[in-house]
Amino acid sequence: MQVKGLREIVLIHDLKKQGLSISAIARQVGCDRKTVWRHLDQGLVAPVYGPRAPRERAIEPYETYLRDRVLAFPGLSGARLLREIRAMGYEGGYTAVTDFLRTVRPSVPKPFERRFETPPGRQAQGDFAEFTAEFTDEPGVVRKVWLFSMVLGHSRWFWGRFVASQNQQSVLRCHIGAFEAIGGTPEEILYDRMKTAVIGEDEAGVVTYNASLVALLNHYGAIPRACRPYRAKTKGKIERPFRYIRQDFFLARSFRNLDDLNAQFDAWRAEVANPRLHATTRRIVDQAFAEEKPALKPLPAIPYDAVLTIERRVSREGMVSVGGNLYSVPDTAQKRMLEVQHHASEVRIFEDGKLIARHPVLEGKGLRRVDPAHRKAPPPRPPQQVPVQGLRRPLEFYDAVGRRLAAGGQP
Helix, strand or coil, rough: CCCCCCHHHHHHHHHHHCCCHHHHHHHHCCCCHHHHHHHHHCCCCCCCCCCCCCCCCCCCCHHHHHHHHHHCCCCCCCHHHHHHHHCCCCCCCCHHHHHHHHHHCCCCCCCCCEEECCCCEEEEEEEEEEECCCCCCCCCCEEEEEEEEEEEECCCCEEEEECCCCCCHHHHHHHHHHHHHHEEECCCCEEEECCCCEEEEECCCEEECHHHHHHHHHCCCCEEEEECCCCCHHHHHHHHHHHHHHHHCCCCCCCHHHHHHHHHHHHHHHCCCCCCCCCCCCEEEEHHHHHHHCCEEEECCCCCCCCCEEEEEECCCEEEEECCEEEECCCCCCCCCEEEEEEECCCEEEEEEEEEEEEEECCCCCEEEEEEEHHHCCCCCCCCCCCCCCCCCCHHHHHHHHHHHHCCCCC
């Protein structure tokens, strides 16, 4: 019997050191004496095994067929080819087929992606991203908020603002805030076809933009541009920051309300995001922004002030509804229908052409703002009259008066 393992060889040498005879070692290990002598002469040498006899694989008879099929039609799926060879008698598994196809299927060369870099001052990208927040001022209430962000394409410097809705006035306020924070405007703004920017596109590919947004951009000297449909890579400069904001800023934080959320976000942008080394450009964002800023168009001398003039009825509580929110009017207002001017950041209320109220635009829906100056002070209450109580007399007096009257005398 031949020793087949290194463990038995070691055991033979160990038993020999202990003084056992060759016969005793052979009996204990379970081999003949010639085998013991041979391993003692050779020393501690690992045994050499011969090659294992090859075993035919189930896929092997079909490999030529599979190779020819994928060379002729590289796009054939593994599931399709599995069905074909099953009809030919194959009884193996699907994994064996896909493993073999991976070795013979011709590779399809993919073109290298060229990163599109914009020159300084050429382009910014703007878009909204949806977040959900539970503010500590409203425990148990989960609210949707939207982050509007604008990123300069060259330097990657970005500005953002969380808002309660994506209505047109919020879009205009966000653009004005972004341009003021940037201190200038790029030549064009790229949008991901958000509904407040891109209205539609005709069969010829002509894009129709929101007229109010176009008017604002014209004021600042910029033009709108829409991303091509289903081309996500063209908006990467704005999509990646949203993921970065969600992971590095938004998660695992608490906010009292929307104002606190924006205050923390502004601090994070100034202290963390814009001073960082950008992973793609390998430049400090703030430094790259300082180099890009001279290429931006200067802000116009006159601030943008778009006006939407509407008429609103005054409620019994002395409020008018604008954009889903209520704003107070003075108690002295005489008319029930008033003219309201909805500016980008302010609501102005007029009566007969005279300005009687102005309010900052409320962010959100279903909110109320009452200016204390609009409510008259209640008239002073007259001093209370303290009734004069009559003099109290003892009961004996009334008893004496009664007896005198009964006797016919004067009281």
